[in-house]
Amino acid sequence: MKVVFWLGSVATTLSLGTSGFAVSSQKYVWKNAKIGGGGGFVPGIVFNAKEKGLAYARTDIGGAYRLNSDDTWTPLLDFADHARWNYWGVDALATDPVDPNRLYLATGMYTNSWDPNYGQILVSGNRGASFNVTKLPFKVGGNMPGRGMGERLAIDPNSNNILYFGARSGNGLWKSTDYGTSWSNVASFPSAGTYVPVPGDTNDYNTDKVGIAWVTFDSTSGSSGRATPRIFVGVANAGSDNVFVSSDAGGTWSAVPGQNNTFLPHKGVLSPSEKVLYISYSNGAGPYDGTSGALYKYNIASGAWTNITPASGSDLYFGLGGLTVDLQKPGTVMVAALNSWWPDGQIFRSTDSGTTWSPLWSWGNYPEMNKYYSYSDSKAPWLGPNYVEINPGTLQIGWMMEALEIDPFDSNHWLYGTGATIYGGRDLLQWDVKHNVSISSLADGIEETAILGLVSPPSGPSLVSAVGDIGGFVHESLTEAPRSSHQNPNWPSTSDIDYAGNKPSYVVRVGTGDSSTGKQVAFSNDYGKTWAQHYGAADNASGGKVAVSADGTIILWKSNTDGVLVSQNQATFGAVSSLPSTTSAIASDKKSNGVFYAASGSNFYLSTDGGKTFTVKGTLGSSTSTFDIAVHPGVTGDVWVSTDKGLFHSPNSGTTFTAISEVSQAWGISLGAPASAGGYPAIYVAANIDGIAYYRSDDQGASWVQINDAAHGFGAASANVVAADSRVYxxxxxxxNGRGIFYGDVDGLTNPITTTSAVVSTTTVATTGPTGTVTEPTPSTTSAVANPWGQCGGLGWSGPVTCTSGFECVVGNTCKRRILVLCLV
Incomplete structure (x- = not known):
């Protein structure tokens, strides 16, 4: 049962759950905090063959997108929630060449033990506005090796009710005759694929069979209304036949004679006017490997194979992946180096069916490079310098280039995917006229990043992020892409980030690299705009979680490699032997310097000596896994802890905990600006209350409102980071974990509380507990004059607002010394 009521001008829906506990849902407006450049691997781009301007992109962990007329992209799978998180792994995509409204996605994240779920085919009749789901009897690997091969999913261009899907893991070729509603195995197909990237891989990621790589219909072999007779299928086999053909609409199959079986076939693209099948090959499944490869064309009529590989000898140090033909200009073909890690990526173009080639760059007088393009990353300036970088070693063209497409209706329009964005342009024919084209980042709307940490400090920028693969950003604006990622030091991934409560401009971040990428701790005194390396970190320590003390003098680090470590005043990190190796969450007090919290299983730990020693303070019920600790920004010892058994609150540094009875399981949690001046901070949590969703409480957990909706599921709740804004209620x-950063505001809330500090101001009193004396603030009611450097205002402040003589209350609500300025004229 649902009841609608109104809070001011905001509509709220009340849902009575099966337990009888009332959870209301409040409408929120959700948007992406713009990063603007994609941020991750785009393994597939597919244009529709019938309707101009209709195209789609698939990503490995961030779902699928539809191209808009202004070159932006619309996400299609944001509805994926905790139960459907693997929908964001898109292993194949097909857009109907007969009915452009039809779209098919093969989704599933992993085929190994990491994902217990079988995959599915998502079927849309309205271009991805909504989907029906057909479950498959096996797993699909959108984020597995070989995910750039394809497309594995194909629609018969003469009889569009027929589809084929090439499965992984030895599951073979599958067919649907009812628009993807049901599927059956093609028992007559001769090979399910034997290639395994790394047999015996201990992390259980590279040990599965890559399977079938692509399906290509020969549209010239049939007529409309009847099943296409000739179908080609590429299979991940090395050292044995890997391209097969059927001439009787899939009834029987045979290996194509004379084929290359040294490499793996990545793409099979038909040039209908030429009646030629072009095939790109690599000696690895990709997207990271590939040190050699080839490009062949197969003349369907004569059966002749021709090696047209555009590089040879020492110039061929990469596999070949992305492949496309110009349907408007027969004989025009382009192919991309799958992995040219140095000096840059490479793309080749031929207008004579591969007889001759021109590259996107060539060597001049070494080390000079001749680059035949202009470059713009204005939509994602963090990608690098916004000009053509002439020095070798800057991967400006890109890497992991498996997606490469020429618009079938516009020979000037082209797009290609990389490991970080989508590039392309609209003057491709200038390649042939001037041997120079315009390349721009064109991934606006594709927010495909894994977010590992977020902080919203009470002053400075509203958000600072820790991001996988691209480091993270200071988000000066939520609607414009950041100018650059975290630099100096620059690590591929940042695993966590924290700020000092009393000095929020002091920020610490942790990287996930090794000694080859420097020591993995850095600090900043200007909210992350500039950084310095912490030389007290060991070269072999990396990853994990970080907490910085209230004054910024102490760093507690739960590393992935060396256990829990602590450093004071930039000294060498030392082991914290009093915390177990199973410690899963750490946090610092935001007011009392030297107070830290930690949790492992059901035990909650407290340190009052700067993280040197911890003792068990209290217990978290029957919890076996702890996920997050949120600390009241203005009250020492007021902490919230999320676990596999629910949500726990302690007002006394963990001496006692109260379990929030309605919460059966919780993950990310954060405290933000209160609903009213002087009130308790609003609490935000990803939890199971009336189902797994995202909730807010304005009354310390006594009641909750659900803040996400059916269109915004945010993927796996257990993998996501929650950070509340400390200034905007x-x-x-x-x-x-795949769709970047979302920020939500209450719909219709026209006057949210916005302050420079959204915390309850406090003074401290001493209490005695099992571990000694701990300072626990209580609200101040004194009206005396504020002491030098003391607080003199702020939200909820009931203390003095006048500073002692010689001091004045300045921005930040702090009494600072009055400075006399003399102007000499």
């Missing part, structure tokens, strides 16, 4: 940031 109602605003919360959700960092997802």
């Amino acid at each position: 109602g605003r919360v940031y959700i960092g997802t």
Whole structure:
């Protein structure tokens, strides 16, 4: 049962759950905090063959997108929630060449033990506005090796009710005759694929069979209304036949004679006017490997194979992946180096069916490079310098280039995917006229990043992020792409980030690299705009979680490699032997310097000596896994802990905990600006209350409102980061594992509380507990004059607002010394 009521001008829906506990849902407006450049691997781009301007992109962990007329992209799978998180792994995509409204996606994240779920085919009749789901009897690997091969999913261009899907893991070729509603195995197909990237891989990621790589219909072999007779299928086999053909609409199959079986076939693209099948090959499944390869064309009529590989000898140090033909200009073909890691990526173009080639760059007088393009990353300036970088070693063209497409209706329009974005342009024919084209980042709307940490400090920028693969950003604006990622030091991934409560401009971040990428701790005194390396970190320590003390003098680090470590005043990190190796969450007090918290299983730990020693303070019920610790920004010892058994609150540094009875399981949690001046901070949590969703409480957990909706599921709740805005009531940031950062505001809330500090101001009293004396603030009611450097205002402040003589209350609500300025004229 649902009841609609109104809070001011905001509509709210009340849902009575099966337990009888009332959870209301409040409408939020959700947007991406713009990063603007994609941020991750785009393994597939597919244009529709019938309707001009209709195209789609698939990503490995961030779902699928539809191209808009202004070159932006619309996400299609944001509805994926905790139960459907693997929908964001898109292993194949097909857009109907007969009915452009039809779209098919093969989704599933992993085929190994990491994902217990079988895959599915998502079927849309309205270009991805909504989907029906057909479950498959096996797993699909959108984020597995070989995910750039394809497309594995294909629609018969003469009889569009027929589809084929090439499965992984030895599951073979599958067919549907009812528009993807049901599927059956093609028992007559001779090979399910034997190639395994790394047999015996201990992390259980590279040990599965890549399977079938692509399906290509020969549209010239049939007529409309009847099943296409000739179908080609590429299979991940090395050292044995890997391209097969059927001439009787899939009834029987045979290996194509004379084929290359040294490499793996990545793409099979038909040039209908030439009646030629072009095939790109690599000696690895990709997207990271590939040190050699080839490009062949197969003349369907004569059966002749021709090696047209555009590089040879020492110039061929990469596999070949992305492949496309110009349907408007027969004989025009382009192919991309799958992995040219140095000096840059490479793309080749031929207008004579591969007889001769021109590259996107060539060597001049070494080390000079001749680059035949202009470059713009204005939509994602963090990608690098916004000009053509002439020096070798800057991967400006890209890497992991498996997606490469020429618009079938516009020979000037082309797009290609990389490991970080989508590039392309609209003057491709200038390649042939001037041997120079315009390349721009064109991934606006594709927010495909894994967010590992977020902080929203009470001053400075509203958000600072820790991001997988691209490091992270200071988000000066939520609607414009950041100018650059975290630099100096620059690590591929940042695993966590924190700020000092009393000095929020002091920020610490942790990287996930090794000694080859420097020591993995850095600090900043200007909210992350500039950084310095922490030389007290060991070269072999990396990853994990970080917490910085209230004054910024102490760093507690739960590393992935060396256990829990602590450093004071930039000294060498030392082991914290009093915390177990199973410690899963750490946090610092935001007011009392030297107070830290930690949790492992059901035990909650407290340190009052700067993280040197911890003792068990209290217990978290029957919890076996702890996920997050959120600390009241203005009250020492007021902590919230999320676990596999629910949500726990302690007002006394963990001496006692109260379990929030309605919460059966919780993950990310954060405290933000209160609903009213002087009130308790709003609490945001990803939890199971009336189902797994995202909730807010304005009354310390006594009641909750659900803040996400059916269109915004945010993927796996257990993998996401939650950060509340400390200055704007109602605003919360959700960092997802694949769809970037979302921020939400209460719909219709016209006057949210916005302050420079959204914390309850306090003074401290001493209490005695099992571990000694701990300072626990209580609200101040004194009206005396504020002491030098003391607090003199702020939200909820009931203390003095006048500073002692010689001091004045300045921005930040702090009494600072009055400075006399003399102007000499």
